[in-house]
Every structure is written in structure tokens, then in C-alpha cells.
Amino acid sequence: MKSNFKLQLLLIDRVGIIADVTGILVDYGLNILSMEVQVEGKFKFVYLETENEHPQFDQESFFTRVEQISGWRETRIINNLPQEKRERGYKVVLDSVSDGIISVDKDGVLTTINLMARQIIGIGDDIEVVGKNFKELGLSDSDLKNCILSKTIIRNTKNITTEKGRFQFLSCCKPIKDSKESVVGAVTIMKSVREIEDLAQALSQQSQISYSDILGKSRGIREAISLAQKIADSDAIVSIRGESGTGKELFARAIHIDSSRSRPFVPINCAALPESLLESELFGYVSGAFTGARKQGKPGLFEIAEDGTVFLDEIADMPLNVQAKILRVIQEKSVRRLGSTEEIAVNARISTATNRNLEMMVEKNQFREDLYYRINVLPIHIPPLRRRLDDIPLLAEHFLFRLNLKLVKNVQIITKTAIDKLYQHSWPGNVRELKNVIERAAIITDSNEVDEDCILFSFEAGKSRKEIKHDRNKFMKNRSLKDMLAIHEKHILQESMKKALSIRKTASLLNISHVTLLNKMKKHDIHVVKK
Ligand SMILES: Nc1ncnc2c1ncn2[C@@H]1O[C@H](COP(=O)(O)OP(=O)(O)O)[C@@H](O)[C@H]1O
């Protein structure tokens, strides 16, 4: 019966000592399956795995013969050769990687497969596949073949259907070269598309937003951040003012994290909910409070946000009657659930945001004056994007980077002309609009750069890129000073109208007569927009 054993010999390093060892092995009919030699100083470690072919093999006598070799120091029976230990180490490393990894030799015969790759392809851990051809695994081997032939990296998106369902992954095949640069095989790395999506989502969800996520070098933004930092630690009510899309919620979240409140950030959009729902959301209710109420009652957001922050977004759109209740929560520092008389202490911080002109609303009795003074102690004003054009390149690059991660694209450059086009826009939707414009641009570009014809504002988005280019070329050709002034004039009028909201006020804002304004509006085809 054949038997194997593994040995470690410690010998003095001298010429011919390995030959002496192998001579003895031959004498005893031991076949060498694997051998490794390591030299350390004046010693040689020899590791052997042998197979014994003689039925009457005498181990004792064999060991004695080995001990007689000149320069012998020690013999040990071992369980694993160093190479086996290294391989096991590599396997642990490979198996802990979250990508699937398969390597093949140049004939497409599998040499390595890690745990993730097995899971992706649906091959159990116990099934031996090393040594089989890649094709036998039911995968297309065309990428690997191309990679080996062309000696270049090949990327592709792939689908496979296994017992566990359909699986989509990005594959990347890289050639393996020997020291003389000839290709001896290839390795394919498989990334699950699901996992990439999850990662991108986790990145874009940004649950832990801090000031460093608020980009901008303009004075307006820097000042807003520094004021936010000053009030974060206090318990003061935060009031964030700014047009839609300027980053009010971003600020509210950053302040929440900065205030080291351990508990949740609970946003509620006061404009989005009808009055009755808004109340029950904010204050909660007890069982049987109203028809349709849950049997066990429900805690309100002020309760849920204990030790956290309640973010009252669009607070100006809160009905007067709810405003009165909020005022009470602020004054009493407690809430009553609907249908209950029990007071529940509130220690949630309150943050508010609005894009409306609260002062004007107070004047018109649309917003409670007492509440206004309560919430507007230290307002943080975020300037609109058109007043901080300097921030555009920074923000645009940031959104591009994030989108690249999300779509696994590699759009790297925003050209100068594209940036110029961004500068010329008035940005009524502010940073949110810029984000959409950049995302749209990165999706439609077919190169690694965003050029001006990829920059589409919402009014252009329906047109084809060719049409827009044509429009613009036409526009550029006929550009006289008069035309350019007219464009600017129209822009100024539109913006002032938006601010002043009436013809009379616009005229006085621009210091022109009522009639002049009307004529100019007619010339530029501008209409009064009622809010
Ligand atoms: N300064 C900024 N830096 C980075 N992203 C910003 C900035 N301002 C706004 N954003 C992004 O723009 C979008 C709109 O911001 P948001 O806070 O919802 O605006 P608002 O609440 O004022 O309407 C969000 O995706 C936000 O992350």
C-alpha cells in the first residue's frame, strides 16, 4: 500500500547535500511529490512530500540513514509544507474579497476560484472545479479568450441565471504575464451590479451629513456655515431661510450631526400634508382619537425625535391652527397626543426651513407673529446660486463625481465652454437644478467629458442636442451689442418680476416708470406670473 509523508530536514548548507538526500530517497524507493528548499544563513531547510512505493518500507532505518548525512542536524515529520500554508493563506484572503475572482491558464483551464465567484456562478464549495475548463462552468469564455489574445483588459456587463436567480455583474478580464511579458493566463474579476448600486445608494443617502458635505467657497456659504456652527451646540431653534434647492435641508442635517444629538433627525414637510394628517404626524394620537386611528395609538414626531431633531420643512405652509400648537410645544416644552390630556415632555430640537418671505406673511396675517419671533432668533440665510456663481465649478464637479460612482461611468471633465454656459444661467432651481443638469449631462455624453451641448436646462431638455447647438450657433452669429443687451435686459426684468411680484413694485425696484416697464415687457414677451 502506498503511503505519503511530509518531512522537514535541517541541514548545514553545503554543495551536494541535496543530492545526498535524494540519493537516500531513491534507495528507499521514495518518490518525491514536492520539494522546497530554503536557505537561512549557513543552514538549509528541506521540505519534502514523498510517496512510498515499497511495501516493506522501514521508516526507522530510513531516518537513521538520513541522520548519517554529513551536515544533518534535525528531522521532523510535518503536516503541511510551507507552500501549502501559503496557499491556504491566499485562499483565506481571496475568499474574504467581496468580488468574484477566477483565474485561468492560457488554455482556459481554471487555476483559481474564490468563494464569491462560486456564489455568483452557483457552484458549491465542495465541487472541485480547478483543473476544469472555464467553459464547463457554463460561462462564456469569449472575454477571456480575447483578453489572452489581445493582451489587454476587457470589461463587460454580464448576466447569468443560476438556481438563485438572475445575477448581473461587471466583469473585468486582465491578462497574467510572466517575467518575459508573455501571457500565461488571465484573471477575471466579477463585481455584482447590485452591490455597486447599494454602495452608490449608501453614498448618495448620506445619512451622516456634516459641514464638509456643504460645498462652496463663496462668502455667502462660508458665512452661513460659520453661523450654523455657532448655534449648533445651543438649544436655540434653527431657522434656515433660502430659495428652494439652496441646501436648507443639507444645513439642517449638518447642524443636527454637529449638535452631537445622538437621536434621530426627523424631517416633516409641512406643505406636503393636509392639516389633519400634519397634526397627527406631529403630535401623535391615542387609541380611538378619531375614526381610522390605529387601535394602539401612535407617537408623534416630537416623541420619536426624543434627543434628536424635528425638522419642520416649509414651515410657512403650516396652517395657522397648527402654528398655534407648535408655538405651544415650544413654550411648554411638551406635547399632548390628539385625544389625550397627558403632557409628554419634549426635548427634541426644532429646526425650521422656508423659502417664503415670512416677514411679508406676518404682515398679511398669514403667519403668526409670535411664532415668527420664536423661530426667527438667529436665521441662517443661504444665498441663491445666481449670487454665488463661484461655487458652480466646485458643485458641478462634485455631482459629476457622485454620478460616476452611481452609474459606474468615467466622465471626468467639464469643458470650459460648458462651465461658461453654467455661469450664464439664472438658476431658479438653485443647487438642486445644477445637480439635475449635471446628472443629465453625464448621462447623455458619449465621451469622458461634458461639453456645452450636453448641458440642457429644463426648457431645453425636450430638444435634441443638434437642435440646441443649431439654436446657439445661430444665436452666436447674430450677436450684436444690441442683441446681447436685450438678452440681459430680459433676464433682469424676469428676475425683478419674480422678486417684486407686481408691476408697480418691479418698476419702482428698477427705478423706471410703470409705462416703460409695460413696454419693455411687451417687447420681451414677459407676462406677469401670479404666485
Ligand atoms: N452647498 C451644497 N453642497 C453640496 N450639495 C448641495 C449644496 N446645496 C445643496 N446641495 C444639494 O442640492 C440638493 C437640494 O438641497 P436641499 O437641501 O434639499 O435644498 P432645499 O431644502 O433648500 O430645497 C440636495 O441634493 C443637496 O444635497
Ligand SMILES: [Mg+2]
Ligand atoms: Mg427642501
